[in-house]
Amino acid sequence: MSETLYRPRLGSVPLTDNQQQYQDCLREYRTPGQYVAFDTERASGIRYLDKAYLIQAKGQSAPLVLLDPLTLPDLSDFSAACKNSTWVLHAAKEDLECMEWAGLQAPHIFDTQIAAKLLGYEHVGLGAVTEEVLGVKLAKNHTRENWSLRPLKQSWLDYAALDVEYLVELAVTLKEQLETAGRLPWAEQEFAYALANFHRPTDTDPWRHLKGAGKAKSPRQLGLLRELYYQRDQVAKERDLAPSRVLPNRDLVDLVLQPPRSYQELSARPFMKRRQLRRNARLWWQAIKKVRSLPSEQLPGKAPLRKLHEITAIATWEKIDPARAQLYRTLKEDVATWAQENQIWAECALSPSAIRQVAAYWEKSDDTATLLEVAAARSWQKEIFLPRFEKICTHWTRG
Structure with missing residues (x-):
């Protein structure tokens, strides 16, 4: 059994948090090598924005560095220094956006998690893959720090440094395995897609998608949900706190479903016992009174009906269109069967959204290729599943 590592091989690495140290770092990264490993540490669920509060990097031919984006907010020079390298990340989608805020824009990526999924590894967290592939066990004792x-603390920095310490070696080994399996072209297409699509989609009505929001049915409830959501968001932004720390989602939804009739009743709610939550009580009460007085025409209505391909639950499809629900089920089972036979994660074989697109709108043979294209299926996926889906859909009847 591998011994757990708690610090990098060459010992602890100091935090680079001033311009002089940063300039030294840039000199060391004049020729970083073919690959540069990157990772970030965030304060998700604590701060308002999910941005990087620490950036770790290690070049194939350059030393491990820990960059402080609070004192070095523009790392575009470092990005330029690494522009001719492939950036190695694990679960890149989680890091690319917050890296971009700090001036880091990846030219090309190698995502070790995607590679592991394409190779059929059962556990694809960084620690699990590193241990299985390289025989190195990384400490995971500071995963939830602020x-x-x-x-x-230096112990935190050591933990963070380990996330990139072996990442280039991991990528090189996984690349060899992909080549042996004949799946490197698949991986390259997946990496390109991930790099082009890491930005979060814009949500025009984010309050409708709050956990538990579906319980709000009446226009008055929906109006209060909207008002409390945006009031909370404004406070969270001003105080740089995650919205759930200003007012937890479950308590916000509870206020919507069972609005207090008086300020005293609001003050008696269980969440008001916490000082941090109690400080905004009058704001919530003002929001409740405001929505009570709104004329009905200013209250929101129900959300527009979702298109069939946007609905993920097959049980809901059954109620809307049983025949297409059966097609959806058959296509999904076919992808799962192929994935199992070829030892690859089903979600990498073909995305659930692509399966739904075909199941929802297929009418004739010529539709299959177009629908897979609309769903952004990659070339290797279309080569595999276009003939399989054609066969299934051609034999499908609406009943």
Whole structure:
């Protein structure tokens, strides 16, 4: 059994948090090598924005560095220094956007998690893959720290450094395995897609998608949900706190479903016992009174009906269109069967959204290729599943 590592091979790495140290770092990264490993540490669920509060990097021919984006907010020079390298990340989608805020824009990526899924590894977290592929066990003892705090403890920095310490070696080994399996072209297409599509889609009505929001049915409830959501968001933004720390989702929804009739009744709610939550009580009460007085025409209505391909539950499809629900089920089972036979994660074989697109709108043979294209299926996926889906859909009847 591998011994757990708690610090990099060459020992602890100090935090680069001033311009002089940063310039030294840039000199060391004049020729970083073919690959540069990157990772970030955030304060998700603590701060308002899910941005990076620490950026780790290690070049194939350059030393491991820990960059502080709080004192070095523009790392575009570092990005330029690494522009001719492939950036190695694990679960890149989680890091690319917050890296971009700090001036880091990846030219090309190698995502070790995607590679592991394409190779059929059962566990694809960074620690699990590193241990299985390289025989190196990384410590995971600081996964939930508040990385926005300063100063950062050296034990935290050691933990963060380990996330990139072996990442280039991991990528090189996984690339060899992909080549042996004949799946490197698949991986390259997946990496390109991930790099082009990491930005979060714009949500015009985010309050409708709050956990538990579906319980709000009446226009008055929906109006209060909207008002409380945006009031909370404004406070969270001003105080740089995650919205759930200003007012937890379950308590917000509870206020919507069972609005207090008086300020005293509001003050008696269980969440008001916490000082941090109690400080905004009058704001919530003002929101409740405001929505009570709104004329009905200013209240929101029900959300527009979702298109069939946007609905993920097959049980809901059964109620809307049983025949297409059966097609959806058959296509999904076919992808799962192929994935199992070829030892690859089903979600990498073909995305659930692509399966739904075909199941929802197929009418004739010529539709299959177009629908897979609309769903952004990659070339390798279309080569595999276009003939399989054609066969299934051609034999499908609406009943």
